[in-house]
Amino acid sequence: MGKMEIRKREGLIDRAFETFSIIDYLPDDMTDDELEGIIHVLPGDLKKTMQAFLAPRIRKTSILFFKRMNEWLKGAYRTKQEGGKVFLVPFNFPPETVYLFEGAWPVTSEVLSTLGVLALEGQGERYWDYAMGLGLPDFACSANMIEVGSVLTEADFMPDVIISDCFGSCDINSKTHEFLARCMDIPLLYLEKPVDNSQRGIEQYYRYFFKLVEEMEDFLGQKLDEDRMREVLGLANQASELYWEYWDLHKFRPCPVPNLFSLMTYGTRFTKWGTQDAVDIMRSMVDTCKKRLERGEYPAEQEVARSLWTYTSYYYDMAGLFNWMEENGITHLGDGLDLVFPMAIDLTSRETMLRGVAETARNMPMTRQMGADSMSVQWLDDITFASRELDADCCIYCGHHSCKQTWSGASVVRSELMKREKIPTLILQGDSWIKRMTPISVLQESIDEFVKNVVRTEGTPTRKVG
Numbered sequence: 001m002g003k004m005e006i007r008k009r010e011g012l013i014d015r016a017f018e019t020f021s022i023i024d025y026l027p028d029d030m031t032d033d034e035l036e037g038i039i040h041v042l043p044g045d046l047k048k049t050m051q052a053f054l055a056p057r058i059r060k061t062s063i064l065f066f067k068r069m070n071e072w073l074k075g076a077y078r079t080k081q082e083g084g085k086v087f088l089v090p091f092n093f094p095p096e097t098v099y100l101f102e103g104a105w106p107v108t109s110e111v112l113s114t115l116g117v118l119a120l121e122g123q124g125e126r127y128w129d130y131a132m133g134l135g136l137p138d139f140a141c142s143a144n145m146i147e148v149g150s151v152l153t154e155a156d157f158m159p160d161v162i163i164s165d166c167f168g169s170c171d172i173n174s175k176t177h178e179f180l181a182r183c184m185d186i187p188l189l190y191l192e193k194p195v196d197n198s199q200r201g202i203e204q205y206y207r208y209f210f211k212l213v214e215e216m217e218d219f220l221g222q223k224l225d226e227d228r229m230r231e232v233l234g235l236a237n238q239a240s241e242l243y244w245e246y247w248d249l250h251k252f253r254p255c256p257v258p259n260l261f262s263l264m265t266y267g268t269r270f271t272k273w274g275t276q277d278a279v280d281i282m283r284s285m286v287d288t289c290k291k292r293l294e295r296g297e298y299p300a301e302q303e304v305a306r307s308l309w310t311y312t313s314y315y316y317d318m319a320g321l322f323n324w325m326e327e328n329g330i331t332h333l334g335d336g337l338d339l340v341f342p343m344a345i346d347l348t349s350r351e352t353m354l355r356g357v358a359e360t361a362r363n364m365p366m367t368r369q370m371g372a373d374s375m376s377v378q379w380l381d382d383i384t385f386a387s388r389e390l391d392a393d394c395c396i397y398c399g400h401h402s403c404k405q406t407w408s409g410a411s412v413v414r415s416e417l418m419k420r421e422k423i424p425t426l427i428l429q430g431d432s433w434i435k436r437m438t439p440i441s442v443l444q445e446s447i448d449e450f451v452k453n454v455v456r457t458e459g460t461p462t463r464k465v466g
């Protein structure tokens, strides 16, 4: 079926790469007139994305972010051309592990799906439909299935090896990547997370991680070089330091952090941590937030409510969710994927560095919560910590339809959060990556009613600016 419909170079990565190439032609500082000239020639879905990201308050950081994401895509093609190896990884695998090796490059399935949804006309639906047409179950996770569906068409950029890092945290994610590996005959390396979080379980996890690194060394035919490790992890440490500065900036009322920065944070974390690009993007976000803080800028007359999203957000209409919220005084303090809690890695020796990366992998979003000995307890602890730290008035759970892990704990987390923090949680339906499940107008209506009828805060006056 699909081979008849999707021709060579009509895969998601190839198309997203070509579309994003226009970013290179944009000036770093674009005026409204220049933006207007570009926007009106873009196809509908991309036009909406660009309008959201190029709102004046975030334009400079967005252009930097997209240029560096384009570099990330280019890096994958360049690596292939130069005889290196491209690793397909899930979002919860720290990409710096791949950057530790010369001639190796990570591409991240969930980020690629999201880029497809952002950039392509028709978003990611044709790849999802292709996978469903093969008989894959519709309770698969669209976050990765859109990209995996594209690779399955055989008309897209092909990774050389797959790392599956979801054994123990997300069954559907691990099976999807395993299916892809078996079906396309791509080598599969995996990292299992024991649910035992005692010291014994942690040491076991480290052993699994060290074994994976050995397998990567064998696959690539090279041993890790200590100087390169120090350089990559030094850059990861710099980005982590900026992450915590950025985290603290959320604590002010009104919040000086634009809503869309939530997505840019983990977009960066899941692709470029361990490179100068990640440091540059994080620094640009911190600088923008500091300027907004000094000037008291906020896009609405009042900050009416501060929401923490407990797992994912919706990605098929950036203006309809993130920008609409802040223009109506509803701050998005981040979601579950922002809970990366990065730690400084000790750069003393190969052993300290490897243990540091292993611990980082253990603490990545989803692995940390859904791979815990009690999913709901760890998830609740993290959300409680974040909502208290960031002074949230409410939480919103986006009920991504296929996510059995989070659905199984969502109502427990909601009622316990109410008891602990006295803040309500709105539970929404829909799919983060597929717009035909629930229209954005329905979600806006639900959020609006929840804020007006349930959250009811005093509101913080602001100085309204773009």
Ligand code: SF4
Binding pocket: 141, 142, 143, 169, 170, 171, 172, 173, 312, 366, 370, 400, 402, 403, 404, 405, 406
């Ligand atoms: S935990 Fe949910 S959102 Fe995360 S990969 Fe699994 S199904 Fe997808």
